[in-house]
Amino acid sequence: MFxxxxxxxxxxxxxxxxxxxxxxxxxxxxxxxxxxxxGIRSTPxxxxxxxxxxxxxxxxxxxxxxxxxxxxxAIDNRMKIVIALVAVGGTYYVVHLEQVPETGRWRFMDISPxxxxxxxxxxxxxxxxxxxxxxxxxxxxxxxxxxxxVTRVLESSDLGHLRSSEPRRSPGEALDDFWSExxxxxxxxxxxxxxxxxxxxxxxxxxxxxxxxxxxxATFGNIVVFTGILPICKDExxxxxxLGHEIAHVVARHASERYSSSKVFLGIAxxxxxxxxxxxxxxxxxxxxxxxxxxxxxxxxxxxxIGMQLTAKACFDPQAAVEMHARLxxxxxxxxxxxxxxLRTHPGAERRIKHLEELVPEAYAVxxxxxxxxxxxxxxxxxxxxxxxxx
Numbered sequence: 001m002f003x004x005x006x007x008x009x010x011x012x013x014x015x016x017x018x019x020x021x022x023x024x025x026x027x028x029x030x031x032x033x034x035x036x037x038x039g040i041r042s043t044p045x046x047x048x049x050x051x052x053x054x055x056x057x058x059x060x061x062x063x064x065x066x067x068x069x070x071x072x073x074a075i076d077n078r079m080k081i082v083i084a085l086v087a088v089g090g091t092y093y094v095v096h097l098e099q100v101p102e103t104g105r106w107r108f109m110d111i112s113p114x115x116x117x118x119x120x121x122x123x124x125x126x127x128x129x130x131x132x133x134x135x136x137x138x139x140x141x142x143x144x145x146x147x148x149x150v151t152r153v154l155e156s157s158d159l160g161h162l163r164s165s166e167p168r169r170s171p172g173e174a175l176d177d178f179w180s181e182x183x184x185x186x187x188x189x190x191x192x193x194x195x196x197x198x199x200x201x202x203x204x205x206x207x208x209x210x211x212x213x214x215x216x217x218a219t220f221g222n223i224v225v226f227t228g229i230l231p232i233c234k235d236e237x238x239x240x241x242x243l244g245h246e247i248a249h250v251v252a253r254h255a256s257e258r259y260s261s262s263k264v265f266l267g268i269a270x271x272x273x274x275x276x277x278x279x280x281x282x283x284x285x286x287x288x289x290x291x292x293x294x295x296x297x298x299x300x301x302x303x304x305x306i307g308m309q310l311t312a313k314a315c316f317d318p319q320a321a322v323e324m325h326a327r328l329x330x331x332x333x334x335x336x337x338x339x340x341x342x343l344r345t346h347p348g349a350e351r352r353i354k355h356l357e358e359l360v361p362e363a364y365a366v367x368x369x370x371x372x373x374x375x376x377x378x379x380x381x382x383x384x385x386x387x388x389x390x391x
Contacts, residue, residue, distance in 0.1 A: 082275055089267055096260070100252055102306045105298075108264055111256040119259075120220035124204055127222055136207045136227075143207045146225050149239050150205055153247060156314035156372070160201030214331065218246035219255045232327050237320035244307035244316070252306055254299045265291055289342065296345040304356055308363045315373035318363035322356045325349065 096110040111119075128135075136143045147162060154160055204222045213226040223246060233239040249255070268291065269283040278286075304321070312318050329349030341348040347355070367373050 078274070082271065086271070093264065100302065102252060102309075103302055105302065107257055108260050109253070109257055110260045110263070111253075116220060116253075116256055119255075120222070123220045124222050127206060127224060131206065131208045131210075131224075134208045134210055136209050140207070142209075142227060142230070143205075145236075146207050146239065146243075147205060149236055149243055150203070150223060150247075152316075153240060153244055153310055153314045154203065157310050159247070159251065159310075160203055163202045163204050214328075216242050216246050218243075218250045221250060223247070232331060233324060234327065237317050238324040238327075240311045240314065240316035241307070241321035241324045244311035244314075245303050245321075246307075247310060248303040248306035249299070251310075252299070252302060254303065257299070258296075261292075261295060293342065293345060297341075297347050300346050300352075301355060304352070305359055308356070308359050309366055312363040312367040313370060313373075315367065315370070318360050318367070322353055322360065325353050325356060329353065 093108055096108055097106055098109050099106055151162060154162070202221065206222070206224045208224060208226045210226050211228045214228040214232060216225045216229050218224070223243070229242060230239070233242055265287045269280070269287050272278045272283040272286065273280055308318050308321055311321070332349065341351070346352070
């Protein structure tokens with residue numbers, strides 16, 4: 001079975017395997033092989049030898065050290081990207097910082113006046129569409145009452161004038177459609193129009209007949225007054241306090257500031273999500289509670305200060321703002337207003353009233369220095385002297 005040469009070499013191995021259970025010691029002229037001990041004990045040696053061709057070793061190439069990417073290196077690369085974004089964003093933020101002229105507060109603003117004009121047009125069209133059918137005509141007594149106060153506030157501070165909103169209809173149509181919304185769907189004239197934010201002098205006024213809404217607002221030169229706020233205002237003095245506050249928002253460009261700040265809030269939320277791994281909902285909540293709502297309350301305080309200055313220049317009583325907010329606080333308390341200030345866009349009633357009381361002396365000083373208000377203040381003082389006698 002075996003060739004002669006191979007038998008001579010293998011015979012000593014076979015004899016040794018019967019003589020001892022230990023692995024055989026091979027001759028020096030044979031290839032040194034370490035045989036498994038378990039195989040020799042249970043299986044004849046002949047079965048350990050095979051005439052089949054040997055298996056070829058499979059070569060597996062492992063990546064070199066310079067091609068391996070550890071988790072630490074991935075984090076380092078991500079941090080480099082984050083640092084670069086923070087550097088670019090921080091530079092952009094600093095470049096677009098400015099001061100509010102009326103108060104000196106620093107803020108981020110990257111909205112151009114040209115873009116504000118587009119926003120004003122879009123906002124006006126949205127207001128017309130939203131309150132269609134509820135807008136009082138320009139010759140309605142309530143509208144004229146509001147127009148008189150608005151005009152007085154605007155002209156006394158050289159802020160501009162109301163845009164004419166007379167209906168473009170024939171006399172017959174005017175009699176039939178007195179309460180229709182047609183006079184107010186004309187919108188702005190064609191072409192680019194200017195707004196107070198963009199350096200213009202034209203304002204729009206819409207009086208919305210909705211007693212359920214106790215509010216007034218102004219944005220991008222559009223003033224909206226809901227009839228539900230009139231009982232809280234009580235008279236022209238209270239209405240002037242409300243309108244002065246809303247016009248102050250426009251003068252200080254608070255709407256554009258909020259639009260600009262929204263980009264900052266998104267950037268901070270992105271960093272919290274990327275660096276700290278926070279969920280988007282958590283980052284949004286943190287951004288709202290720590291940035292958006294405090295910034296909104298800051299704007300409200302600022303509008304109170306600027307608004308009282310505007311009403312004082314228009315010869316309205318600054319103390320009326322304190323009294324109006326006291327009535328508003330009672331209304332909110334009766335209708336379940338939230339008492340948690342950190343969850344609100346507006347300051348709490350007590351804190352706000354206290355802030356307004358601190359502003360009253362300065363507003364009276366501004367009013368006293370105005371020659372237009374000298375004669376009016378004497379008339380108001382005399383009127384107040386006679387009121388207790390008549391009551």
